[in-house]
Amino acid sequence: MSNEEFLVQLEQLLQGKMPFQEIQSVMDYHRExxxxxxxxxxxxxxPPEVIARRVLDEYFSPPPQRERGLARIAIIATLCIVLAAxxxxxxxxxxxxxxxxxxxxxxxxxxxAIDQVTVIxxxxxxxxxxxxxxxxxxxxxxxxxxxRGADFSVDTWCDERETMDCVVKDDTLYIxxxxxxxxxxxxxxxxxxxxxxxxxxLSMIRVNTDLGGIYLDGINAGEVELHTELGDISVSSGLFxxxxxxxxLGDISVSSxxxxxxxxxxxxxxxxxVEFEAQETGLVADLxxxxxxxxxxxxxxxxxxxxxxxELKLNGLKVSNTYTQNATDSTxxxxxxxADGGSVTxxxxx
Amino acid sequence: MVFSxxxxxxxxxxxxxxxxxxxxxxxxxxxxxxxxxxxESTLYPILRRLQQEGALKTYDRPYQGRNxxxxxxxxxxxxxxxxxxxxxxxxxxxxxxxxxxxKGGTGHEQ
Numbered sequence: 001m002s003n004e005e006f007l008v009q010l011e012q013l014l015q016g017k018m019p020f021q022e023i024q025s026v027m028d029y030h031r032e033x034x035x036x037x038x039x040x041x042x043x044x045x046x047p048p049e050v051i052a053r054r055v056l057d058e059y060f061s062p063p064p065q066r067e068r069g070l071a072r073i074a075i076i077a078t079l080c081i082v083l084a085a086x087x088x089x090x091x092x093x094x095x096x097x098x099x100x101x102x103x104x105x106x107x108x109x110x111x112x113a114i115d116q117v118t119v120i121x122x123x124x125x126x127x128x129x130x131x132x133x134x135x136x137x138x139x140x141x142x143x144x145x146x147x148r149g150a151d152f153s154v155d156t157w158c159d160e161r162e163t164m165d166c167v168v169k170d171d172t173l174y175i176x177x178x179x180x181x182x183x184x185x186x187x188x189x190x191x192x193x194x195x196x197x198x199x200x201x202l203s204m205i206r207v208n209t210d211l212g213g214i215y216l217d218g219i220n221a222g223e224v225e226l227h228t229e230l231g232d233i234s235v236s237s238g239l240f241x242x243x244x245x246x247x248x249l250g251d252i253s254v255s256s257x258x259x260x261x262x263x264x265x266x267x268x269x270x271x272x273x274v275e276f277e278a279q280e281t282g283l284v285a286d287l288x289x290x291x292x293x294x295x296x297x298x299x300x301x302x303x304x305x306x307x308x309x310x311e312l313k314l315n316g317l318k319v320s321n322t323y324t325q326n327a328t329d330s331t332x333x334x335x336x337x338x339a340d341g342g343s344v345t346x347x348x349x350x
Numbered sequence: 351m352v353f354s355x356x357x358x359x360x361x362x363x364x365x366x367x368x369x370x371x372x373x374x375x376x377x378x379x380x381x382x383x384x385x386x387x388x389x390e391s392t393l394y395p396i397l398r399r400l401q402q403e404g405a406l407k408t409y410d411r412p413y414q415g416r417n418x419x420x421x422x423x424x425x426x427x428x429x430x431x432x433x434x435x436x437x438x439x440x441x442x443x444x445x446x447x448x449x450x451x452x453k454g455g456t457g458h459e460q
Contacts, residue, residue: 028419029375029394035416036376046390058395 003034006042013052016147016195016218017155018059026055053126060157060191061124117154117166127154127166132173134204135194140164140177142190143212143231146205146219149195158190172204179210213250232269251288270342275349281335289342294335297350302327304336310343357396360388362434364396365405368423369431375419397421405430 001009007030014023030051034041045051117127128151137144142158154166154173164177175192189211196202202221207214213231216224220239225246232250235243240259245252251269254262254276262278264271270288273281277295289310294301298315303325305312312319325331337344360382367373367381375393382388400406405427410417423431 025398026394029397030392032374032417032419033376033379033392036374036418044390045392051392051394054391054395055398058399 001042001047003039003042006045006048007031007034009048010052012150013048014055016149017056017153017193022059056155057124060155060193117156118164124157125155125166127156128152129154129166129168129173131200132168132171133202134172135175135202135206136172136204137175137192137207137209138177140175140190140192140209141179141211142177142192142209143215144207144209145191145193145215147193147195147216148198148218151195151197152200153193153195155193156190158192162190164192214245278335279333281333281337283335283337285339285342287341288339290337290339290344290346292335292337292345293347293349294333295349296333298325298348299328299330300333300348301325302331302334303346304334304338305344305346306338307342307344308340310339310341312343313345315347358434359438360386360396361400362431362438364393364400365423365427365431365434368406368421369428372420372422374421378421400427403430 007027010030011023011027014026117125131152135146140158141162142156154175156164156166156175158164158177159179162177162179164175166173166175168174173194191212196219202219203223205216205219205221205224205226207226207228209228209231211230212228214226214228214233216226216235216238218237219235222241223244224240224242225244226233226235227246228250229248230250231247233245233247233252235245235254235257237256238258240257240262242261243254243257243259243263244261245254245264247265247269248267249269250266251272252264252266253272253274254264255272255274257273257276257278259276259278260280262273262276262281264273264283266285266288268287269285271283271285271290271292273283273290273292273294275293275295281292281294283290283292303323305314305319305323307321312321312323314323335346337346363382363386364378367378373381375397379388379393382393397406401408401421403426405424406421407424408419408421410419412418
């Protein structure tokens with residue numbers, strides 16, 4: 001394999017599995033490495049699949065606790081995967097027990113043969129589940145990342161105090177978590193990273209996380225409900241029937257989204273909605289501000305805008321505390337934005 | 351080489367190299383390969399992790415029309431290296447005691 005082929009493959013393998021800037025950093029490092037090492041350097045390295053796996057494992061693993069890390073050199077048992085599908089109720093944890101070492105990786109075939117993943121006492125897992133049409137994530141305390149990828153895949157890392165069950169049932173991926181001694185000192189949360197293939201459509205996504213951010217990119221789905229208590233929500237480039245974002249303490253950011261109905265609710269954080277196109281939009285912030293750029297012109301919209309303490313700005317001009325624009329022949333959409341403590345800024349693309 | 355190097359030991363080796371002088375990725379890989387078996391892997395994940403932990407920092411220097419990213423050890427990295435050196439000394443003594451114990455000996459003598 002030539003250096004160039006290696007780089008192309010490595011980039012493809014990472015695409016959609018970690019943030020763009022991280023991938024750039026990986027690519028920069030290896031580009032520089034090959035520039036130094038000369039032609040055919042890639043042929044002497046492990047295949048891109050293995051390098052990609054190691055990069056992802058590192059990215060999604062916890063920052064090691066140093067003191068214990070040193071003592072734990074010999075004890076590397078991060079994860080238990082229990083294959084229970086055919087044996088549920090009979091030999092629940094006895095059917096097959098796979099312990100993954102921290103730096104190990106499993107092949108696509110091995111990962112695809114697993115029907116259910118149970119993460120006990122934290123650690124990392126990689127899973128290629130069967131196809132699913134919906135996603136339901138409940139009771140977790142982790143970041144949730146849903147992006148496009150080559151396969152249906154589920155990668156998780158969580159704190160040792162968290163347990164997590166992942167299973168596909170009735171075409172729905174269920175991830176159910178529980179935490180012992182929630183939020184005690186040093187609780188590190190975790191990460192659930194899901195990819196769905198380009199051509200797959202999802203009918204429903206419901207995510208409920210206590211303590212993480214929720215990040216959707218390039219996902220099209222029917223009804224989507226995202227709720228986090230302590231994290232931020234970010235949704236970019238998606239097509240939805242309804243998109244409902246609710247963050248208690250974090251910010252919400254929505255960009256390049258098309259939906260029949262778009263609702264964002266923030267208690268403490270701010271809302272930023274850029275280039276969204278929805279028949280019905282409702283943005284509500286208690287303490288934070290709302291910044292919105294709606295697709296179309298102002299005359300397309302029925303508007304209900306209100307602030308209590310902050311400023312209300314429409315097309316760059318400050319207006320009074322409430323602003324209403326009633327329905328006319330040209331209006332096709334409804335938009336309401338309300339902020340109690342913060343400001344509301346609304347602009348239109350045309 | 352018969353013995354392969356596991357992750358924490360490799361962390362220690364990387365820190366030790368950078369403890370002597372700043373270096374860029376390829377140079378570090380070459381220096382390590384002379385001494386230990388790091389197979390066909392790249393150092394990227396290790397460098398990233400050490401950087402996340404505050405043990406390393408980076409800076410770029412132009413070289414032949416492109417950038418070379420240099421890695422440098424931080425005070426946090428220095429103290430990690432010192433801890434690793436201590437651990438290693440203990441570990442080496444224990445392994446050597448086991449490996450070179452005379453026949454009939456208890457294995458406890460130094």
